[in-house]
Amino acid sequence: MSLPAAQPSHSQQSLTVRAVLFDMDGTLVDSTAIVEQVWLEFAERYRLDYNEILRTSHGVQAGDTIRRYAPEGADVVALTAELGEMERNRTDGIIALPGAETLLKALPDDAIALVTSADRVLADIRMQAAGLTMPTTAVTAEAVTRGKPHPEGYLKAAELLGAEPADVVVFEDAPAGIAAARAAGMRTVVVGDAGGALEPGMWRIPNYSAVTVKAVKDIDGGHLITLTL
Template identity: 80%
Template structure:
């Protein structure tokens, strides 16, 4: 028997927030390649890094695993440069291009643990349009799993948490969305057990959208998932 939260649903919201890596963009191969090279270069535990780093700001992962006394800023900058120059195999998840095109730009935002340069690189490599509103690593003081990024994006779009849905794939991002009080659609099979107010999709192939203007000039968006 399926969990009730796994059943198909129609979500009506005023804003839609997306994580990037693993949610809109499949960058798993390049992420694992970069982290493996970085870990080997600096003698770090690659298995533990890959287990815990997904959805988390790179600087937070470097801070957690770097040897005592290491130059954290230099290591983070080194990792960032490696990430920005690797785009082989970066592709959009099925249906992501059509979904973004169907949604009103003024009602969507990207909320990613990547910095703005890396976000631009990966979205462009995947052939996806960057939403006008994007909350990247530089825009927050606390990265995921803290809810700051999602709360900031909702505020920029003029929507309260109860009127927002978040698409996420990683445990840290899911925790951030849930802490922000937002309904959450888990993309893929990560993220653990679903709770009330959560749904799961494989990708966006079967997601449909209806968006209409309301009397206040905003949007009412219905997502069939």
């Protein structure tokens, strides 16, 4: 059964899908201050270009960023573990994006998934700190062999939910995550203004405060979810 394309409704857009996938940091959870603080400490320790690290690290697994920037001979595994522990111990200032809690509660749990470059422990900590319920289906860093911008995580989440990529929408904020969603063949809603220019099959919202949901069961027992952005 093919799904209807997005249709304009006054100044809004509506799209109908069978599954909804969310990134976490910057998409559901505002953890910017902590992330930037950890990377600043890393950059200062090794006299690296902090701004360049920030430009390329957002949405990417920490180990991939460390592997890219750490000096030759550095213990990447140990550094990744150390920075991960720093992130897990810092929760001050973590909040949910406006409307995120309401949207998650309005969506059927068996039709949504979290797909994050954080590991499961960190994801649980940040979602709890933000007051958000973790979806039953979550694809975290340890569940994939290739992190964003590779599409593996999004494709795996769609498979776990029993949805075809063309029937999925992804909410993302970072260029690496957007690239992963697009490579997976999924429609993409960019949250915030850091994702670059929009292409066909992409939308942009500042947050979730104006997003509404209507979810109904189809004849196959799955869900038809209409999101108005």
